[in-house]
Amino acid sequence: MKLRPFLAIAYTLALFFGQLPFTTIAQTKPDARDEMLRKMDAQAEHYGRLSRQIWEWAEVGYKEKQSAELLKTELRKAGFQIQENVGEMPTAFTATFGSGKPVIGIMGEYDALPGLSQEDVAEKKARVAGAPGHGCGHNLFGVASAFAAIAVKDYLTEKKLPGTIRFYGTPAEEGGGGKIYMARAGVFNDCDSVLVWHPGDNNGASLGTSLANITAKFKFYGKAAHAAAAPDKGRSALDAVMLMSHAVDLLREHVPQETRIHYVVTNGGSAPNIVPDFSEVYIYARHPSMPILDGIWSRIVKCAEAGALGTETRMEMEFVNSVYNLLPNDALTTLIDKNMRRVGGMKYTAEEKAFAEKIRQTLPLENALPLGSQEQVQPIDSGLGIGSTDVADVSWIVPTAQFSAATWVPGAPAHSWQSTACSGMSIGRKGMLIAAQTLALSAIDLMTDPKQIEAARASFNQRRAGYEYKSRVPATQKPPLNYRDKS
Ligand SMILES: [Zn+2]
Ligand SMILES: [Zn+2]
Structure with missing residues (x-):
C-alpha cells in the first residue's frame, strides 16, 4: 500500500549488487x-x-x-x-x-x-x-x-x-x-x-475550525380546556411554541452572517380538541465564536419569554448541550x-x-x-x-x-x-x-x-489570544447517559 521510494530503490540495489560495490548503501541502517x-x-x-x-x-x-x-x-x-x-x-x-x-x-x-x-x-x-x-x-x-x-x-x-x-x-x-x-x-x-x-x-x-453551539429544549406549560366549548378557559402551550418560533424566525434576519439556528417541535399537544397544556421546542444555535453565540442565545431566550408572555403560559428552559468552536493549531497541523x-x-x-x-x-x-x-x-x-x-x-x-x-x-x-x-x-x-x-x-x-x-x-x-475557556454546560449538569433512549 505504501511506497517509500528511496528505501525501495536502496534495497533493490543492495539485493542486486550485493554489498561490495555499494558499501555505503549496505551500511545504511533503515x-x-x-x-x-x-x-x-x-x-x-x-x-x-x-x-x-x-x-x-x-x-x-x-x-x-x-x-x-x-x-x-x-x-x-x-x-x-x-x-x-x-x-x-x-x-x-x-x-x-x-x-x-x-x-x-x-x-x-x-x-x-x-x-x-x-x-x-x-x-x-x-x-x-x-x-x-x-x-x-x-x-x-x-x-x-x-x-x-x-x-x-x-x-x-x-x-x-x-x-x-x-x-x-x-x-x-x-x-x-x-x-x-x-x-x-x-x-x-x-x-x-x-x-x-x-x-x-x-x-x-x-x-479548519468548527461552529460553537448551544442547544436546549424550551418547555411551555399552559391550561387545558375544551377547544370548542371553552376556548376562553384555555391557555395554549402550542401557541407559545409558535409565537417563540416566529420570533426566532424574525431574529434570523438580524444575526451575524455565519449564525445557524434550527429547531424541531418535539411536543405539539395531543389532540386538536384539547387546548395543549404542554408543548416543547428543541433549538440549536451555532456561530464560529462562543462570545458572539452567547449574545445570540440571550436573544433566543427573550423570544421564548415573549412566547410565554403573549400566551399567558409558563416557560422553562432545559439545557441540553454546548460545544466550543475548534481552535486550530498551526504547528501541529504542519507536523501532521x-x-x-x-x-x-x-x-x-x-x-x-x-x-x-x-x-x-x-x-x-x-x-x-x-x-x-x-x-x-x-x-x-x-x-x-x-x-x-x-x-x-x-x-x-x-x-x-x-x-x-x-x-x-x-x-x-x-x-x-x-x-x-x-x-x-x-x-x-x-x-x-x-x-x-x-x-x-x-x-x-x-x-x-x-x-x-x-x-x-x-x-x-x-x-x-488570552481567551479563557469556560464550558457553557452548567457545572451541575451530568452526562446525558440515556440521551439515545427512546422516550
Ligand atoms: Zn458524525
Ligand atoms: Zn464523527
Whole structure:
C-alpha cells in the first residue's frame, strides 16, 4: 500500500549488487521510523479485524460497552494503565503508558449512529432494518488511534525513551458531548498535545475550525380546556411554541452572517380538541465564536419569554448541550501534513475500484474529489467547518490538531449508507492504516523533539489570544447517559 521510494530503490540495489560495490548503501541502517511503519503494515490485518468487530456491534452514544471493552483489552494487553469511568461515564476511559514529560494524547471515538445499519456492499441494504450503523466511521477512529498509541509505546520501549503516551477513549461524540465531561474531570490538564483524526473522503491535514453551539429544549406549560366549548378557559402551550418560533424566525434576519439556528417541535399537544397544556421546542444555535453565540442565545431566550408572555403560559428552559468552536493549531497541523506525506495515500485493488465506481453512481458528485484522489494527500485545508464537535472543547485546553484519512470513497458524505458501507470494508481499513501511521509518526516527533511541543504551545497561545475557556454546560449538569433512549 505504501511506497517509500528511496528505501525501495536502496534495497533493490543492495539485493542486486550485493554489498561490495555499494558499501555505503549496505551500511545504511533503515530509519527507525520506517521500521515502525513496516511493523504497522504487518499488524494492519489484526487491527482491521477489531474495527470490523466494532462496526458490526454498532453501539450508540454512551452504550458503547463492548466497543470500549475491546479497545481497553487491547491496550491493557500492550501494557497500558487503564483509568475507567472517567467523568462518571461508564464508556469513557484513558489508557496511559510511560511516565514523565512530555505527555502526548491520541484521541479515539467509537459510537455509532441510529438508523444507519448497512451491509458492506455498494447498494443501500440494511444489515438490520432500523438498527444503528457506523456512518461516521468511529469504528475506524477508535481502533486506528489505539493502534497508533500501541505503536508509539513499542517505539518508546525499544529506544528506551522517556515520556508518556495516552489514548483517550471518548464516548458519545454524536450529540452526547462525552469530551466535555472528560475535560471537566481534568484528564487533559497534564497533556502537552492531543492528536486527532477523523474518517473522511480524502487524506489531508486541516486548519479548519468548527461552529460553537448551544442547544436546549424550551418547555411551555399552559391550561387545558375544551377547544370548542371553552376556548376562553384555555391557555395554549402550542401557541407559545409558535409565537417563540416566529420570533426566532424574525431574529434570523438580524444575526451575524455565519449564525445557524434550527429547531424541531418535539411536543405539539395531543389532540386538536384539547387546548395543549404542554408543548416543547428543541433549538440549536451555532456561530464560529462562543462570545458572539452567547449574545445570540440571550436573544433566543427573550423570544421564548415573549412566547410565554403573549400566551399567558409558563416557560422553562432545559439545557441540553454546548460545544466550543475548534481552535486550530498551526504547528501541529504542519507536523501532521509532513508525516502524512511520508505515509502517502492508498491504491485501490481492481475490486475496490469497482466498488468505488458503483458507490459514486449513487452520489451527487458536484464539487467532489475525483476517483484516484485517495492516492494523494491534499493541501492543508483552512476552511470554516460547518458542523460542531466536542473535540473543540479539548482544543481550548491543550494544543490539538485534527486530520482526515480517506476511509470513504471520494465524494461519499459522512452519516450516509455509503460511508457506513466503506467503514466496514477494505477501503475503510486502508484509510485507517494511513491514519494510524500518521498519528504514530507525529506523536514520536513530539516525544523526541521538545521544539515541536514548544511550537504547538506557541500556536495555541497565539490563536487563543488570552481567551479563557469556560464550558457553557452548567457545572451541575451530568452526562446525558440515556440521551439515545427512546422516550
Ligand atoms: Zn458524525
Ligand atoms: Zn464523527
